[in-house]
Amino acid sequence: MSGDRGVRILVNPKGLDADVGADFLTRCFGTPWSEAMYRWYMQRPFGSEAPDRLVLMDGERVVACCGIVYRLARTPDGTAHRISVIVAGGTLPGERGRGFFERLLRATAARSAQRGRTAVFGFAVADKSSARCFQRLGATGIASAYIASRGLLRDAPQSTLRICRATVTARWPARAAAHQHGPPPQAVFHYPDPGEWTSQMVDRPHPVEPLRIGSTCRALIECVGDTDRLQWLDGDPRERLAAIHAIAAQAQRRGRHFFMYSTRRDDVESVRRLGLVARPGYLMALAAEARHEPTVRRWEALAWDLQSGDRM
Ligand SMILES: CC(C)(COP(=O)(O)OP(=O)(O)OC[C@H]1O[C@@H](n2cnc3c(N)ncnc32)[C@H](O)[C@@H]1OP(=O)(O)O)[C@@H](O)C(=O)NCCC(=O)NCCS
Structure with missing residues (x-):
């Protein structure tokens, strides 16, 4: 291990491509x-x-x-904030605890400021180094939950909503945006162009299954290894919980695990009643520059409705 004098951060260096990069992240994660x-x-x-x-x-x-x-977050007052998201942050196992992630996070904020962003977002399970690094730098933490199956669901056979295969159309995100205007007004990731929404939610690295559930819900499930990941869900809020139950019950029938991410405060207790487990986390928002701090601090009080698939 050399001293920290030889430590430097390169931005978009040539040569670290997908082959080497994938191997590096496999070692980190x-x-x-x-x-x-x-x-x-x-x-x-x-x-x-x-x-x-x-x-x-x-x-x-x-x-x-x-x-x-680089993404957009839209707050209930209608403002689309230019934000960045830190993804796939990793330090080699033998090099941890030397402040490298914190340095990367500071450099991410500086780079984001150069690119005119209000804040850096990060998705972190509570009580992990990455969450604590954000907190040390003064980030605002918005409560979130990592929801997964563990053991058998309660009342899985009683799941009554019908599920069928569907075809995604450009109307899916437009219809979801209409739902977001109802009370309570929510802060969301914003995709002004349906092509951007499709590239984020549908054209993912693993196979994605579009579904219709019950009379109002539509869902996108990414099949990652042995897990059905609910990446996007839209529909009448009154049918939402039953739709989650139906998707998790379908995963169980197929002998697969279920996963979703949520920032909706009402989801945690409801999914626990279904027999799913909810691990706490934070959507971290770090102001890219001091002048944006008051704006970012106000985001803690908003109701956020992020989709799992927004999370990268
Ligand atoms: C999460 C992860 C990126 C952190 O990387 P890291 O380089 O070890 O992070 P840091 O060194 O900046 O911080 C780690 C800890 O070391 C401590 N530390 C930093 N410099 C230190 C020093 N000089 N002496 C003692 N401790 C130090 C930090 O305070 C921090 O402590 P905490 O966990 O109690 O808050 C790394 O553990 C990892 O790659 N995990 C797997 C991938 C992953 O989960 N990534 C999530 C981010 S997307």
């Missing part, structure tokens, strides 16, 4: 990253915005890295 995943998460342009990659070098060795992708 301890779960397999394919080249297709690396390209989708780290190198996919979004609208006219190219993502950035930050690579932290100790001497000549890559020891940590992260991606920065």
